[in-house]
Amino acid sequence: MACSESHYLETWGDARCFDGTVTVIQPLIAPLYHTRSAHEVLAAFSDKPGLSGYDAVRNRLKTANPSGDFEKFWRKTLNDGVVANTAYPALSVTPKFNAASLPAIPPPNPGELEFLFRPDPTIHDGRFANNGWLQELPKPVTKLVWDNAALFGPKTSWNLGVTHTVAARGGEHGQIVSTVIDIALSNSKVTAAGWIVPGQAEGVVVLPLGYGRKKAGYTGTNKGFNAYAVRTSNALWRATAGAESVKKTGQEYSLGCTQYHFNMEGRKILSTGTLEEYKKNPGFAHEHDETPPKNLSLYQEFKYPGYAWGMAIDLNSCNGCNACVVACVSENNTP
16 A cells, blocks of 8 residues: 655654754645655554644654643744754764775766766656646756756767757747657667757766656656666666767657747847946836737736735845745746
8 A cells, every 4th residue: 555755845843953953844835635744654553543743743842841831842942943952962983984995986988978867956856746836947957847858068969969949939939849869778768858058068968867757647747758767776876878879769859948048039138337327317227128018928917906925035045946936936826
């Protein structure tokens, strides 16, 4: 019997930090599906079946802190994020081996390609494939959505004849067509679309994991290609093969990309001016800006009679996690 696990942002839990400090994990949303957390599964085998994750965490902290006003302690813990004075005592350790003596990974032979298996930036190893918000979230580098692709450096793609071209411009109406290739590795084969990534190391092909699932729900089924098909236990993250392992099929595939590399859709890239020019005309940077027709958008026009929802992001603190993008999309598309 299988049991679907809740996402860690859907459940209550507890954990220890690297120094041993106890922290309480608070959920951000209710479970999207009929899933169970690890606490609830373990409770099913105890004398308290049906115990919620919330109660399990509270009971655990009650046992560790039997004296005093527990409700006050519980609220302070949630407010602070950690349980005070729970860090482990410091230890002084000496490594028994020299990390510099570890064998280095041998480079590919001349003429060979290095294939790297990596979790997808949005749906990870496939566990989040049925989450539409993450499918809609553009990948940090490629800006692809709803798909994955075999990633090549410019020179490598040129040598193999792998290309992607802009078939039609126009934002939401744009279309990018990519070369379809067969990749033969580990006595198996997978068919994928190719994508060129400026700045990627030459001679390296990155195969993102998590796509190509056949039964992943309404949103995640039959999206992208399955890199697991050419991944083996003795080459989990890296494999090498000759250039002949990549062959064009003669077909093409349309990929969704929210921001094609260096493609500004005819708009000016940068507006510059002096302080004196700004004083004379504070709006100079927006002159001659193109305002797209409203009928180009897929979204209906909303009216805000009262306060409108907004978001402010401190770009000085941004690490590219894209949480603000998901939050903005989910807020504007939730009835």
